[in-house]
Amino acid sequence: MDKIPTKNDFELIIAIVNDSYTDLVMDAAKSAGARGGTILNAKGTGNKDIENxxxxxxxxxxxxxxxxxxxxxxxxxxxxxxxxxGLNTKGQGIVFSLPASDVLGVAEEAKEEEKEEKENNSEDLSSLAESEAAKE
Structure with a gap:
């Protein structure tokens, strides 16, 4: 089982993409193990080809x-x-990460999930033992 992250074992990933491409960002992130994210609306100002x-x-x-x-x-x-x-797609995205120190809420959630998983495994083992005993 993987080690449960502590409050300092996290990174903040920031993706800036063209409007309407956030589903692709989240699908990709989740496929790589991320759980969810927050989406903010913004306006780009660094594009030399801004239309006039x-x-x-x-x-x-x-x-x-x-x-x-x-x-x-x-x-x-x-x-x-x-x-x-990425930049070579219609999403025209850039993505980078920053260290995220003192993250609270996420580590606790992971610990709670591990606790539930252990309880479920324990219940499964108890059920298995009971069914084996009933067969005898």
């Missing part, structure tokens, strides 16, 4: 996806996201 119609600048809509992951899956999640929505 009749003197009105049209800034492209972007979305930012924030995902907290254990350090041991960070590289897999980054790679999966970039493969799905």
């Amino acid at each position: 119609y009749f003197g009105v600048v049209i800034t492209p809509e972007k979305q930012i996806v924030l995902i907290i992951v254990p350090k041991n899956i960070k590289d897999a999640v980054l790679s999966a996201i970039y493969k799905n929505v």
Whole structure:
């Protein structure tokens, strides 16, 4: 069984993608082991090809996806996201990570899940033992 992450064993993955590509980001992240994320709406300003119609600048809509992951899956999640929505795709995404110190809530959730899993395994073993005893 994997070691339960402590509050300092996490990274924050940030993906900035064109509007409407967040499903691809989350699908890729989840396929690499992430559990979920937070999506923020944003406007891009760094594009040299920003469109200008009749003197009105049209800034492209972007979305930012924030995902907290254990350090041991960070590289897999980054790679999966970039493969799905990187700069060479229609998603025009960039993805990077930052250390996330003192993460609370996620580690506790993982511990609770492990506790439930142990209880379920214990119940399964008890049921198996009872059914074996009944056969005798």
